[in-house]
Amino acid sequence: MTATAPSTAISTAIRHDWTLQEARDLFELPFNDLLFRAQSVHREHFDPNEVQVSTLLSIKTGACPEDCKYCPQSGHYNTGLEKEKLLEIEKVVAEAKAAKGKGASRFCMGAAWRSPSKKDMPYVLDMVKQVKSLGLETCMTLGMLKESQAKELADAGLDYYNHNLDTSEKFYSHIITTRTYKDRLD
Ligand code: SF4
Numbered sequence: 001m002t003a004t005a006p007s008t009a010i011s012t013a014i015r016h017d018w019t020l021q022e023a024r025d026l027f028e029l030p031f032n033d034l035l036f037r038a039q040s041v042h043r044e045h046f047d048p049n050e051v052q053v054s055t056l057l058s059i060k061t062g063a064c065p066e067d068c069k070y071c072p073q074s075g076h077y078n079t080g081l082e083k084e085k086l087l088e089i090e091k092v093v094a095e096a097k098a099a100k101g102k103g104a105s106r107f108c109m110g111a112a113w114r115s116p117s118k119k120d121m122p123y124v125l126d127m128v129k130q131v132k133s134l135g136l137e138t139c140m141t142l143g144m145l146k147e148s149q150a151k152e153l154a155d156a157g158l159d160y161y162n163h164n165l166d167t168s169e170k171f172y173s174h175i176i177t178t179r180t181y182k183d184r185l186d
Contacts, residue, residue: 054106054139055099059127060086064112066143066178068166073112086111089126096131107131108139108162114179115144125156132157144183 026034042048062083063075072079096107109127116124124142132138140153141162153161166172169181 052106053102053104054108054137055095055102055104056108056110057087057092057095057099058084058112059092059109059124060084060111060113062112065114066176068176070175086120086123089123089130092127093130093134096134096136100134100136104136106137106139106160108141108160110141110162111143113143115146116142116149121149121152125152128153128156128158132159144179144186 029037039048062073062081064071064073065075067074067076072081092109099107109124109131111120111124113120124140128138128140137159138157139160139162140158144163145153145161150161163184165181165184167175172181
């Protein structure tokens, strides 16, 4: 049996101006056509068989004041999780070195906070600097940031910030009540 490629033209240019109709058309594609298109674009820009290894470390675990219903780290639920304070910088650096030794090129540090406090920021900034100086890409997820905190993290050398929207605006209050979709979007 001979497989034939889908006839849909493949646009490989990097674009930021997708129309709603184009997005809908993509959404409606048969699954295998979608896979084919995704693979084609991927192969054009990256080594098809290479993956980046990233390691995630929880730098502060549990007792989060938010009530995200999917999360065992929320202080609102009794999940039996062992709480931990913010880890010492030396411990984070040791974990980052070990991750690099195992082939990671990116190190992500996550804290169970609504947002980082003023007193925690100097530690967090130092972590970024020290992990970056090991030659690793740095990534953090610390909750909601003020613009000034985002700038401080960037100036310290943070490469990526991870922040998700949790769910749709319509469904938001069913999942989280301690903040709004708008807070998260901001
Ligand atoms: S903000 Fe993050 S750590 Fe806190 S409960 Fe929600 S998902 Fe968990």
